[in-house]
Amino acid sequence: MQKKEFTSFDVAAVVGELRKRILNSRVNNIYQPNDKTLLFKLHKPENHALLLLFEAGRRLHLTSYTAEKPITPPAFCMALRKYLRNSILFNIEQYEFERVVVFSFKTRSGNLKLVLEIFGEGNIILVDEHNIILHALTCKRMRDRNILRGEAFVFAPPSGKNPLKLSVEEFCGMLKSFGDVEVVRMLARFLSIGGLYAEEVLLRAGIDKTRLCSSLDEDAAKAIFDSLYSMLTQIMEGKLEPHIILDANGNFLDVAPLRLKRYEGLNAKSFESFNEALDEFYVHLKAFEKTETISVELETLKRETERLKRIIESQETVLAEAQTEAEHYRKIGDALYANSNELQMLLESFLKELKDGKNWKEITSKFLAEKKACVKPSVFFEGFDPKKLIINICIDDLHFSLDLRSKLFDSAAKFYELSKKAKQRLAGAKAALEESRRKLVALEEKIRAFEAETVKPTISVEEEITKRRIKRKEWFEKFRWFKSSDGFLVVAGKDAVSNEVLIKKYTAPEDIVFHADVVGAPFVVVKTNRKQPSQQCLKEAAEFSAAYSRGWREGFAAADVYWVKPEQLSKTGASGEYVPRGAFVVSGKRNWMRNTPFRIAIGALVNEKTDEARFVGGPVDAVKAETKAYVVIVPGDVSGKELCKHILRRLAEKMPKEKREKIEKVSLKEVMNLIPYGKGRILAE
Incomplete structure (x- = not known):
């Protein structure tokens, strides 16, 4: 998918449609599904409830799709509700052909404006009738203006000249002033219509987009202006051809209000309105982005899993070393106590030889000779380090050193202390290892969940879209209804009010009206569409009429039901008798269906x-x-x-x-x- 943001042409097209669809609508409610998106629930008597979607920096259109809403609305949403709920939307306009739309609302406390900026990071700003900012989605200080509560609102500097206010002479003059600049760049910058529409203008004019402005004569300049003016006229007059452009694989590539030469040869999906096309395009784009995001996150999770496995491997090594050290030092301490007499004799003997002035090599040779002869305590002797003054000992395959300057039991205490420290490291290493393993399990579970969601992205996209589509109710869903076994729609009132509405508003002259001969029974209408219903259909309608009457509450087994034509019903009683709401006077022949069962x-x-x-x-x-x-x-x-x-x-x-x-x-x-x-x-x- 390529299209990510609106162009000025898109804004003009969607604003033109919105003016026809939603002007004079009442704001029923406002929702904020995420940081940048607002949903306005609008009501107009002749329409279903309409949802208008604002996404700062990205898009604007009516939508038929729901979005998950936070349990607690954000502060900005609450502020908009405070000011705009129950207001009337009386004007919508595009500011200077920029990607800025101004919505004007009539409220009890005066007229307010909501400014939607659909460029850059975007913003949504609420302004009072004195042009003072009341609230903004994002408050910030900028080089050319401030968006801060309590300050005057200033529009962003124009990104280009408004093409709607441009004369042919002005255009030709500006074209010359750009000199050795490619004409496509001049159009994109000077008019701020974006690269796509700049290229389209030139394609329609038959001008190579790489030509320099200085190389264009008056005829070429006028051809470009005429091409631009033709496109603008088509947009502003609402003569749109809304469609989604598809690539060779059927993926959504772009959405446009006009047929573009750039996309000639590609498949397109047409829509009745640009709003519908935008809605369909962006809901696919969002769902596609969601599946792509899942894929990216999946790769991130997998990399994190590999990193965690390396950490666990290292922690397992540290743990094993700490366990070995703790055991090793404890055994040395135990060996020192178990062989304290012999070791004390060895140390004293060694020190005596040194004091007697004997050479350390001579002393070492003597003790090694005794060791060879298995003379105790020399059997424990392994060597001597004259620089460190330590004697190397081996007891039962335990190799360690004793400092000649330390007492034997002090050395034993030192080894026990080393064992204790190793055990402390062991506890820390175990805790760290357990935490890493817990994280790994959680990551692997998350990966499995992500992989389940990305089995087939196209299916995921369709599922996401289907899940979010708003289910529009048919008129008859306000009543009790069923489809007969031969396909006729049968509708029943629920109470006095719905009985009245059903007969007066939704019953056609060719329909058939049923009523059970029970007090408080609903009227039931078979919608015939000028076709003759079967006896089976009439039987089913009679059963429906009986079942939802008070006879069910009273435990009746059966009741008599009759049917008549709509013209036999009247709200005029005999001699001016009052006919209550939901009731009608029946005249003429009644067609009876006796002993209709309650089931x-x-x-x-x-x-x-x-x-x-x-x-x-x-x-x-x-x-x-x-x-x-x-x-x-x-x-x-x-x-x-x-x-x-x-x-x-x-x-x-x-x-x-x-x-x-x-x-x-x-x-x-x-x-x-x-x-x-x-x-x-x-x-x-």
Whole structure:
């Protein structure tokens, strides 16, 4: 992937779209998933909730993907909530064709501006109506301006001339003034449109990008200006061709609001809006970066593991040496005490010979001769060092030296002290070794986890994207609903308000309306789409109508249900009689379906792509058409929570082994919502 940041053209294109989509939206909430990213949850009556994503220094667009949010919002996020929550976004503009966007909000305390800088490290600055900085993502002092709370806000110095305010004469004059500079560099610097669009302008004008400005005549200069003006006009008039450019392997290479000659011959994926294209591109880029980061971290972990193994090897050597030393010095101390009489005699004898003026070589020869003859205590003698005045001793293969100037038991104490110090080192070495081994185990576990995530990066990217995609609810998901066994959508009200909305807003003249002959029963609508539903579909809709009526709570076994056409429903009662909310007056013929049983099925499905469990509830035949894993429930006295546990256990047993865990992890609430009046019992199979 190549594209990492926005260009001025990108900013202009996305701002143009945002003005059409989100002006006059209300700010419902603000989130800050990470250090540089903000998510604005916006609401407009005619739209779903919209999520506007700001990433300082990088991007701006609407998004259909979620992001993990910290449990405690950062201070900057909290400040923005304080000032901007429930405000109205009334203006969006690009500042001087720079990578800077200014959002204007109408709040109770006055108008505020939020400035998004999409260049360099980026920043997001909240400014009051007097142009004073209230808060900033990053506060700092700079050579040309300060971003500090309480100070006046100043825009960054322009990185180039605003091409929208440039006349052809001005452009030609500037072109000449650059002399022996390549024309592509002049465009990129002077207009600050970036290398990609500077090259595109020249490609469209038919001018070699390496030509020097001084070599261009008036016709060439005008051709370049016309090419630039044409692209700007297309952007500013919103005549976009949003698309993602793909490389030969199908990887995302770039995202652009216009078709670019530079990418001719490459595959492209088109989108209805530039916002959608940006959203798709960056969510892939983020997921790809995540897998790349994992790979880099994996290599780092492996290097750290090798380093740790070398440390452990060294520590094991130190430990072994300390153990040997401690034992060795203790044995010497023990040997000195065990043979103290003989050794004392040896030392005294040696010292006497020296005092008698004998040569040390002569003395050594004498003791070695006695050693050879196995005369005690000379058998312990091995040699003498006249410079250090130490006598070398060997007892039972223990080789050590004794200082002639020290007392024998002082020497023994010295060796015991050396043994003690070695034991202390031994304890430290053991602790260090255990810590290193613990770290190694933790690292190896981490490596296994990372390797599991990087088995196949392309799959990881798709999984990451699928996981984060916001699931938009269909209109009927606000109600109770099911798909009949022959594919018709059947929708039921949940209460008086939803009954009213269902009939008034979502029922078409060709639909069929069901109602159980039980007080407090919901209205149930079969959405026919001008097709004739089967008798089976009508039977299932009748069962649905009965099951979610109060008859379930009362423990009925069956009830009568009727169906009518929508035009038979009215809010006008006889003689001006009041018709309460959620109720309708039914006139004309009622089509009865007698003795409709009270029963529903609850089934489980696992999405093969997302690996997520989903539950369906409705008439037995309808649920049976969707899944083999289902249970049938009827009115009963088992409480909802207990019944849910029984249902989940039964469903898990009916699922393949590898999918049971998905069912067992589901919240009881998901199943509880499907149980009429929160109680019942499982019908014996």
